[in-house]
Amino acid sequence: MSRIKEKFAELDAKNEKALISYIMAGFPNENATLSAVKGLVKGGADIIELGFPFSDPLADGPVIQNASTLSLEKGTKIGKFFELVKKIRKITDTPLVLMTYTNILYNKGYSKFISEAKKAGIDGFILPDMSIEESKEYLNAAKGKTDTIFLISPNTSKERIRKISDASSGFLYLVAVYGTTGVKTGIKNYTLKAIKEVKKQTKGKVPVGVGFGVSTPADVKKYVSVGADAVIVGSAFLKLIEKTPQNKIEQKISAFTKSLKTQTRL
Amino acid sequence: MKYPKSGRFGEFGGKYIPETLVPAVQELEENYLKFKNDKRFKKELDYYLKQYAGRPTPLYFAKNLTEKIGGAKIYLKREDLLHGGAHKINNTLGQALLAKKMNKKRIIAETGAGQHGVATAMACAALGMKAEVYMGYKDTIRQKLNVFRMNMLGSKVHPVKSGSKTLKDAINEAIRDWITNVENTYYLLGSAVGPHPYPVMVRDFQSVIGNEIKSQMKKLHNKTPDSVIACVGGGSNAIGTFYPLVDTNAEIIGVEAAGKGLKSGFHSATLSAGSKGVLHGMMTYLLQDKEGQITETHSISAGLDYPGVGPEHSYLKDQKRVKYHSATDTEVIDAFLLLTRTEGIIPALESAHAIAEAVKVARKHKQSESIVVTLSGRGDKDVEEVQNYLNKHVKD
Numbered sequence: 287m288s289r290i291k292e293k294f295a296e297l298d299a300k301n302e303k304a305l306i307s308y309i310m311a312g313f314p315n316e317n318a319t320l321s322a323v324k325g326l327v328k329g330g331a332d333i334i335e336l337g338f339p340f341s342d343p344l345a346d347g348p349v350i351q352n353a354s355t356l357s358l359e360k361g362t363k364i365g366k367f368f369e370l371v372k373k374i375r376k377i378t379d380t381p382l383v384l385m386t387y388t389n390i391l392y393n394k395g396y397s398k399f400i401s402e403a404k405k406a407g408i409d410g411f412i413l414p415d416m417s418i419e420e421s422k423e424y425l426n427a428a429k430g431k432t433d434t435i436f437l438i439s440p441n442t443s444k445e446r447i448r449k450i451s452d453a454s455s456g457f458l459y460l461v462a463v464y465g466t467t468g469v470k471t472g473i474k475n476y477t478l479k480a481i482k483e484v485k486k487q488t489k490g491k492v493p494v495g496v497g498f499g500v501s502t503p504a505d506v507k508k509y510v511s512v513g514a515d516a517v518i519v520g521s522a523f524l525k526l527i528e529k530t531p532q533n534k535i536e537q538k539i540s541a542f543t544k545s546l547k548t549q550t551r552l
Numbered sequence: 553m554k555y556p557k558s559g560r561f562g563e564f565g566g567k568y569i570p571e572t573l574v575p576a577v578q579e580l581e582e583n584y585l586k587f588k589n590d591k592r593f594k595k596e597l598d599y600y601l602k603q604y605a606g607r608p609t610p611l612y613f614a615k616n617l618t619e620k621i622g623g624a625k626i627y628l629k630r631e632d633l634l635h636g637g638a639h640k641i642n643n644t645l646g647q648a649l650l651a652k653k654m655n656k657k658r659i660i661a662e663t664g665a666g667q668h669g670v671a672t673a674m675a676c677a678a679l680g681m682k683a684e685v686y687m688g689y690k691d692t693i694r695q696k697l698n699v700f701r702m703n704m705l706g707s708k709v710h711p712v713k714s715g716s717k718t719l720k721d722a723i724n725e726a727i728r729d730w731i732t733n734v735e736n737t738y739y740l741l742g743s744a745v746g747p748h749p750y751p752v753m754v755r756d757f758q759s760v761i762g763n764e765i766k767s768q769m770k771k772l773h774n775k776t777p778d779s780v781i782a783c784v785g786g787g788s789n790a791i792g793t794f795y796p797l798v799d800t801n802a803e804i805i806g807v808e809a810a811g812k813g814l815k816s817g818f819h820s821a822t823l824s825a826g827s828k829g830v831l832h833g834m835m836t837y838l839l840q841d842k843e844g845q846i847t848e849t850h851s852i853s854a855g856l857d858y859p860g861v862g863p864e865h866s867y868l869k870d871q872k873r874v875k876y877h878s879a880t881d882t883e884v885i886d887a888f889l890l891l892t893r894t895e896g897i898i899p900a901l902e903s904a905h906a907i908a909e910a911v912k913v914a915r916k917h918k919q920s921e922s923i924v925v926t927l928s929g930r931g932d933k934d935v936e937e938v939q940n941y942l943n944k945h946v947k948d
Binding site: 340341342343344345347348351355358363364387388389390391392393394414415416417419420436437438439441442443446450461464465466469 | 559566567568569570571572574575714715720721724727728731732733734735827828829830831832833835838840842843844845846
């Protein structure tokens with residue numbers, strides 16, 4: 287069983303939902319990332335998504351775009367990133383998901399990239415520009431190694447939801463709003479409807495996480511109350527890291543994580 | 553490949569897009585397939601191409617240039633004479649009309665130097681619509697006049713300050729807008745790039761170039777041209793020129809921007825020096841570093857300044873059906889001046905890449921042979937750039 291699957295089983299037994307946090311590796315530097323990870327673990331994050339920067343992050347809003355640019359300027363490279371993952375693995379057993387864009391994997395070769403990531407301690411992948419139609423080689427490469435987390439949008443048809451959930455393992459990532467990451471639009475009725483529809487179509491075969499624009503404990507509470515199995519918070523963590531002095535990151539992130547995590551306990 | 557149902561030209565192309573865009577791209581494909589063979593749609597588009605844009609364009613025998621070079625006969629396909637001064641209008645009229653049929657109220661587009669933005673603004677004005685155009689911040693400074701032109705035509709220009717602040721970032725931002733406003737927005741892409749069906753749709757709208765070349769050459773010499781040459785950035789004028797001729801015996805050459813030289817790192821020659829990758833919804837040749845990060849490009853012509861290329865070009869390269877060569881900034885300036893002086897035609901710097909290649913090819917071929925060069929646009933927009941280049945490089 288994958289670390290992610292185990293985590294959901296464990297939470298299920300406690301009648302809890304998952305808090306998934308996203309941070310950009312190397313933003314604003316490697317030490318900040320390590321401190322943030324410690325804070326996330328301490329605060330109770332159930333799964334950690336690590337962003338690996340891409341030059342052209344077309345599904346991301348300004349916060350993650352800027353973090354990507356800065357991380358690349360600071361010299362974040364694949365080899366260094368895997369070293370960082372190994373360091374994180376020494377601190378925690380929390381499931382780690384790598385979020386980046388298709389070209390980063392394609393360029394190295396899906397199989398080679400996924401094997402190296404797995405060896406470093408990565409448990410799953412999220413690729414926002416990988417559509418199910420183009421995923422055959424990627425899925426084959428990940429089979430038996432890492433989870434493949436696909437995205438679903440509120441405008442995805444029922445038939446497609448089933449198709450995508452069949453290809454997904456670990457969890458399904460439901461994009462809460464029409465838009466890029468980190469854009470605050472308030473909780474929309476169509477999102478609540480989409481959560482119910484996706485839950486209905488997936489019949490509990492794979493957990494459903496809701497992300498994009500989720501930033502407060504109130505958001506977490508609302509999505510959990512309508513049936514989300516997990517809630518994903520990203521840009522809000524990056525904003526906090528950006529404005530916090532290095533020596534306070536662990537503590538601040540831990541406190542914020544705790545405030546979000548509390549809302550996942552039913 | 554006539555209509556690749558899979559969305560792939562061989563291994564190239566596809567739809568690498570965020571899930572939110574999947575229904576929009578499907579809707580686009582369904583409507584494109586419905587209207588492309590619809591008699592009324594075709595008639596309406598033909599009307600606009602003829603009466604508004606000025607088609608057919610002449611196939612001009614460049615007698616002076618031919619005599620000066622002393623080789624094969626050089627013909628110019630005069631897309632520079634179209635309304636707006638470039639081939640871009642062929643595509644924007646087609647897509648704007650399609651958007652109208654699809655009842656889309658909001659049009660967005662990206663632009664590099666501003667040619668596609670202006671052509672979009674014109675087509676939208678003609679059809680009673682409004683466009684919003686994303687343009688790299690750097691390009692809005694370099695091409696101030698085009699920004700003003702778009703504004704006058706009733707379109708809004710959004711300067712893009714992310715990334716390298718040029719065309720590829722304008723495309724990123726247009727895609728982000730599309731994700732956000734997917735329900736009511738039509739994305740009018742300007743080149744034969746992006747997710748399926750854009751590469752094939754843009755090719756079809758631009759194929760009017762190659763089809764006219766074919767019939768015009770037949771009338772003149774009762775044969776197909778021996779060589780056809782066009783410049784390649786994203787590759788829309790080139791694929792429009794090549795596609796109707798790939799089944800003939802014609803030698804076909806695409807010309808990329810070698811900038812300061814292929815080894816200098818300052819160029820946009822994706823097919824000559826790139827490697828396979830995924831960007832802007834397609835698998836194609838890209839300029840990228842060893843880790844898959846897209847690299848910055850350079851060309852004296854803003855219209856070729858793009859790190860990717862249309863997937864059908866990648867396919868034609870690997871099939872060895874089309875040869876892809878390149879021309880440096882210096883060769884391009886020489887070709888620009890040569891055509892201006894010999895024929896009184898000021899070519900766009902993009903098109904001057906094709907002229908530079910044509911001169912080389914003409915020298916190698918017999919006088920009985922004929923070369924067709926697509927002159928994709930006129931060079932009025934580039935006169936200042938050329939002046940600056942000459943002041944800097946040819947002081948004496």
